[in-house]
Amino acid sequence: MNVFSNCVQDDYFYLMSEAREKRILEVQSNRQRDLTVVLENVWDPHNISAVLRSCDAVGIQEVFILSTHSQKVSKLGKKSSAGAAKWLTIHHYFDLHECFEVLRNKYSRIYSTRLAEKVYSVYDIDLTQSVALVFGNEKDGVSPEAANLSDGNFSIPQIGMISSLNISVACAVTLYECYRQRSAKGLYAKNVESNL
């Protein structure tokens, strides 16, 4: 047995552990407790996974997965969610009203992505307030019932020939607008070590 190499190994693990603990504390200190994402009947595991990665990336801790058409818990993509999902708090709901009651108690505003007559641009909403953002599924978008229970609808401007951004792309663009607004307002701790 090589005692020296064991010592080095132990030190190495100790240092790793300390760095990891620091990293976890930093990430936790930047979690935005008053910001959440609700996925209504989103089925594609790859899309759910991509959304979870975006949530983790901008500091969202709690995610609501609402499945009103099935009593089965939505599957998460194995590959990409494995990392993100284990760091998030994921709530599964099967009843719309039950889910929205919880949202109402925890967040000041609920906004849905929906192409309705009265719809705001995502850039015109104050995303620094306490808010839950509802995204619908790939085919039908947010249901009329969920939209009716919300405080307003918003959309991402599209000025091209095609008007259909993927749900994971739409969600990421929205969440990074949250990040930009919140960052500008100093809502993230200054000691954060981002990957920049």
Add this chain to the structure above:
Amino acid sequence: MNVFSNCVQDDYFYLMSEAREKRILEVQSNRQRDLTVVLENVWDPHNISAVLRSCDAVGIQEVFILSTHSQKVSKLGKKSSAGAAKWLTIHHYFDLHECFEVLRNKYSRIYSTRLAEKVYSVYDIDLTQSVALVFGNEKDGVSPEAANLSDGNFSIPQIGMISSLNISVACAVTLYECYRQRSAKGLYAKNVESNL
């Protein structure tokens, strides 16, 4: 033969055609000729398709697809690109220097997404100037050669436990920051009918 119904049909088609022509002219008037995306060795057709949809959505007309490891033209995902690709001008290159020479002649700045020592946040770059934005592949990112030929590197802040956004998500977030900055500066025509 019902003459009346034929008239109605003709009028309908005429009106449709006029509306479509108007739509195309509006979209064209909002195309940002001094903004482009370069995909270096991005292979996944789904990712390329998603990027093309984001390009179309924010008004990018020209896209450069650079494949230095193969002489085969990268495949575009059938499903989602069919719509976007036909409205874009896609340039395929197989030689890095040839591609960058063209970029240098057409755009004032070239920025690469790369995690290097000197890297800007996407939110700290002036994206209203004439600029080409280079994105690398899913595994290795932008090559050191491409980064060396660029004017700087940028990244999207990530403050979560996982640090790896999908290429299509990273590209969409960047392009919508371009949209936000350019929109605020009035670089889009005011008569645009977005989907808001």
